[in-house]
Amino acid sequence: MNKSYIVIIEIVMVILVAVYSISTWYFFGRDPKRKAVVPEFNVPDNISAMFVAYINGERDSKEILKIGILSLILKGYISEVDETGTGNKKYILNKKNRDNLKLRKETLFQEENNLLDVLSENDLFGNKIGIIGFKNRIVHFLEKKYKRMIYKNNYLFFVPVISGIAISIVFILLKLLQGNLESAIIGTMFIFILLEYVHGMSEGILKFLYAAVMLGIIVAVMMYMEIYLGLSLFILGIIFLVYEKAIGKYTVSGRRKMEYIEGLKMYFETAEKNKIDKFETEEEKLNYFNRIFPYIIALKVENEKIGIFKDSLDFLNIMGSYAEAQCYVNEYVDRKFPVFRKKYIFW
Structure with missing residues (x-):
């Protein structure tokens, strides 16, 4: 696939994911308005x-x-x-x-x-x-x-965001693997399995090292492949991290x-x-x-x-x-x- 087409697709993907994230947060992710908190003397009758x-x-x-x-x-x-x-x-x-x-x-x-x-x-x-x-x-x-009762994580809204990131990674791997689509899809699946594993890790040095390695990979893509590809991947990663915190609501x-x-x-x-x-x-x-x-x-x-x-x-x-x-x-x-x-x- 022509290099310019890949760059255009990556830019469009970033824009679509950003618009989707902001829209779904606005309509489904905003917390109910807080009321003024006053001292409560009575024991709650609906919560243990x-x-x-x-x-x-x-x-x-x-x-x-x-x-x-x-x-x-x-x-x-x-x-x-x-x-x-x-x-x-x-x-x-x-x-x-x-x-x-x-x-x-x-x-x-x-x-x-x-x-x-x-x-x-x-x-x-x-x-x-x-x-x-x-x-x-x-x-x-x-x-x-x-x-069920207090806080909805709204993880179903993540599907389009994750799909957008997956498509972006597939195109980057396609370029890296010289158009081998099957290997690009397998590589993308492996990356997401690894991401899920790291997401479940406890906070600490391992998570920090993982983040450093991932940032290094993105920088390498920007320097040795195409700056727009690495930049799009970096922006999508930031959108994901912010969206994960924002889309959940009370x-x-x-x-x-x-x-x-x-x-x-x-x-x-x-x-x-x-x-x-x-x-x-x-x-x-x-x-x-x-x-x-x-x-x-x-x-x-x-x-x-x-x-x-x-x-x-x-x-x-x-x-x-x-x-x-x-x-x-x-x-x-x-x-x-x-x-x-x-x-x-x-x-």
């Missing part, structure tokens, strides 16, 4: 503490598991009992609540239900295989939930949930204890604390919780049962699951 932790950036499945266990304790699905003849306390499933399907539907989120189902009746962590299985899949489960309900979580965190960080004081009885304060505490842990604002509660009620007495639960679960998990020893179960 485990999911809040994931949205807040937690990816350690052990930490998410801990928050789930804490939530089940505070919702009454795990009870504290005295061990017969020893005077020691242990924690077991509250069978009455566990078997109450209506109560579970009203008070538990799907991920909490799944966790409850793998816990054993008289020995919480007796089902070791089930617990490990839950731990291994919980982050993947929450990731799918996040992509759903409207996802944006509202994110704003609510920001407001909840703002409330904890400002420690507005006057809101706590609106409760008339200690029981009301304790009930509120039971509902809010897993979200405090999920948002990693544990220090602020003392500022909010200790002046409003007998904080040490309330925390006593949770401290005992913490000691029990930590000791038990250390014994049954040595891999968990690095971190405490609750905080």
Whole structure:
């Protein structure tokens, strides 16, 4: 194929991909408008503490598991009992609540239900295989939930962009391989497989070296083949990187949930204890604390919780049962699951 034709095709391809990227971003990739974020006092009724932790950036499945266990304790699905003849306390499933399907539907989120189902009746962590299985899949489960409810990556819109880059690479390889179309297509497929592999790599020196090598290849194309070919490939690469970040968008309900979580965190960080004081009885304060505490842990604002509660009620007495639960679960998990020893179960 005539060299001038190849250059023209490359330029047209860059223009088409650029127009397509801007157009699809404008119509499908812009985030819903943000509302003003205000401190939120009430516990969210449509999102679990485990999911809040994931949205807040937690990816350690052990930490998410801990928050789930804490939530089940505070919702009454795990009870504290005295061990017969020893005077020691242990924690077991509250069978009455566990078997109450209506109560579970009203008070538990799907991920909490799944966790409850793998816990054993008289020995919480007796089902070791089930617990490990839950731990291994919980982050993947929450990731799918996040992509379904909160943030759409809109990867289907990438097909024309990737196709444009593929056509550009094919033409460059055609020139390099002196018109061998079959080899050019095979080479393009290999390059995209390599790109997919590198895209999945963790950040670090390997990714940096890969980017340096790819940039070197583009410079070599510009210097030794045709400057317009290398420049078009470079521009398409930049468009791809920007488009990947820009085309994803929050759903409207996802944006509202994110704003609510920001407001909840703002409330904890400002420690507005006057809101706590609106409760008339200690029981009301304790009930509120039971509902809010897993979200405090999920948002990693544990220090602020003392500022909010200790002046409003007998904080040490309330925390006593949770401290005992913490000691029990930590000791038990250390014994049954040595891999968990690095971190405490609750905080």
